[in-house]
Amino acid sequence: MFVNSSDPPAPTPPESQDDALSAGPPGATLQVENVQLQDGNLTWTHANDDSSGQTTIDQVLFTIHPTRSATQADKYIICCLREDAADNPDNPAHPTSLLLLTTHAIPDELLNAPLLSHPPPHLQQTPHNEVDVVVSTKSGVGRARPFWQDVVRPLLQVVLQPGHTATGQQPWNTIITQDAQSVRRYAKSLHPSGPSKTIILISGDGGVVDLLNGRESNTDEEVAKAKAKAKVKAAKLPLLALLPLGTANALFHSLHKPVESRSPGPTLLVLSLRTLFTGTPARLPLFKASFTPGSHIVSHTSTADDGSNPETCLGPRKDTAVSHLYGAVVASYALHASIVCESDTPEYRVHGSKRFGMAAQQLLRESHPYRASVEVMTSSEPEYRRVGRDTHGYVLVSMVSNLEKTFTVSPGTRPLDGKLRLVQFGPVGEKKTVEVMMGAYDGGKHTLLEWEDGEKVRYEEVERVRVVTQEEDGRWRKFCVDGTIVHVERGGGMVVEAVEEAAFRVLVDERVLLHG
Numbered sequence: 001m002f003v004n005s006s007d008p009p010a011p012t013p014p015e016s017q018d019d020a021l022s023a024g025p026p027g028a029t030l031q032v033e034n035v036q037l038q039d040g041n042l043t044w045t046h047a048n049d050d051s052s053g054q055t056t057i058d059q060v061l062f063t064i065h066p067t068r069s070a071t072q073a074d075k076y077i078i079c080c081l082r083e084d085a086a087d088n089p090d091n092p093a094h095p096t097s098l099l100l101l102t103t104h105a106i107p108d109e110l111l112n113a114p115l116l117s118h119p120p121p122h123l124q125q126t127p128h129n130e131v132d133v134v135v136s137t138k139s140g141v142g143r144a145r146p147f148w149q150d151v152v153r154p155l156l157q158v159v160l161q162p163g164h165t166a167t168g169q170q171p172w173n174t175i176i177t178q179d180a181q182s183v184r185r186y187a188k189s190l191h192p193s194g195p196s197k198t199i200i201l202i203s204g205d206g207g208v209v210d211l212l213n214g215r216e217s218n219t220d221e222e223v224a225k226a227k228a229k230a231k232v233k234a235a236k237l238p239l240l241a242l243l244p245l246g247t248a249n250a251l252f253h254s255l256h257k258p259v260e261s262r263s264p265g266p267t268l269l270v271l272s273l274r275t276l277f278t279g280t281p282a283r284l285p286l287f288k289a290s291f292t293p294g295s296h297i298v299s300h301t302s303t304a305d306d307g308s309n310p311e312t313c314l315g316p317r318k319d320t321a322v323s324h325l326y327g328a329v330v331a332s333y334a335l336h337a338s339i340v341c342e343s344d345t346p347e348y349r350v351h352g353s354k355r356f357g358m359a360a361q362q363l364l365r366e367s368h369p370y371r372a373s374v375e376v377m378t379s380s381e382p383e384y385r386r387v388g389r390d391t392h393g394y395v396l397v398s399m400v401s402n403l404e405k406t407f408t409v410s411p412g413t414r415p416l417d418g419k420l421r422l423v424q425f426g427p428v429g430e431k432k433t434v435e436v437m438m439g440a441y442d443g444g445k446h447t448l449l450e451w452e453d454g455e456k457v458r459y460e461e462v463e464r465v466r467v468v469t470q471e472e473d474g475r476w477r478k479f480c481v482d483g484t485i486v487h488v489e490r491g492g493g494m495v496v497e498a499v500e501e502a503a504f505r506v507l508v509d510e511r512v513l514l515h516g
């Protein structure tokens, strides 16, 4: 979450500044002819010099056929994403770029692929709808901003072309994060009674949790009032469009699991851009994690922390007090929470998703038995039932199937099903824990694991989970909600349950709703 200390200081534009004014040309626009599609390869001839070009069908985002203007009536724009460093060797800081092919005729297969003749309503700024773009600059390995500048912004410009004004004003608002509180501050500005909002969130799961909780913290009262008065309609709930530029991107992977193929196939970014322009809104299921009094959010990125202390998660440091958090991904205790917490140092962050494995190695060597009570309620059991023994290795309550693309923590979860599932096992030691992790990387087979000593992985659908820690050492009293770490007091804990009331909608690929 911190810039490496060797980086030059980054210019920090005001959060609300729309840096579209400094935009360059919208991607590389090429006039092409003789476009053909064969064996998954799209080929063409450049109109100016007859040279040829090619890309794969997986890199095609969609085709625009703007029928609005007579001059453009017979023109197509094939929009492609290039995201291989090899495609952009001159500029490794900008690993993704847009390729726009303008042509008079396209192969039939592209007519059947996503074809945009009008900007989708959710991307149009009108008196009844606003479009905000939130760029979380420290997500993942820091590529959200170049992705916005090089790809998303020019694509919006091309699709929303008639919205341009002479002043260069764009029909969207841009929020570039400046610190760890930026997304929360933005969320606070969302008013349930204002026009409906589409929020294009260029970030990882942390941006989503910040958005869910920033909004909630100031609008509890307002939301209650607005609901009582106007009965906030589902269609007015803010609509999230996720562009997954984080490390794990669990929410996007899980929501798009039915349409995400193993390679080769469209990449995560291609899928997310297709969904942004052609997706369908759905209610985003949420859970609430409530914490005992005295609990605090632990963070590396508060203003008080200059990032020089990699031991934040190991020490007794306290940050913002917290009573509850909303989440859309997972709430956890024990190994998972410790991995997320201890991998979130500036040193580990530069390694992208490898940081989880690096922190896990150390924690696995220690294989700490976490002293706690874990209890569940299910739809058929209205009283708490104890799960496991007095010590635990892994306790995770999931609302999604995947924590990473290939890490299926909850194979029974379907996108948007709104169900909570518990994955729990005891302190089984390094070897068996690795076996569990390998099962998760093998489509979720860990949920069937049982060992000869009677230990097993417990996996079940639950309504509510209560975890109370009995640890003395603060290092083992960390809980995790969608990547946010909460430190609880001695004897403290967390209760997790699904939330009935909808607060956000999310854009998904239409096929997810049909086959999810």
Ligand SMILES: Nc1ncnc2c1ncn2[C@@H]1O[C@H](COP(=O)(O)OP(=O)(O)OP(=O)(O)O)[C@@H](O)[C@H]1O
Pocket (backbone or CB within 6 Å): 001, 136, 137, 138, 139, 140, 141, 177, 178, 179, 180, 181, 182, 183, 203, 204, 205, 206, 207, 210, 245, 246, 247, 248, 249, 250, 301, 482, 483
């Ligand atoms: N300019 C900034 N300075 C400090 N912190 C920032 C800044 N911009 C964003 N952040 C914080 O960095 C965190 C980035 O988390 P995010 O989840 O988006 O990425 P990630 O942790 O890499 O991905 P994932 O959660 O999917 O693994 C967020 O909590 C956000 O508030």
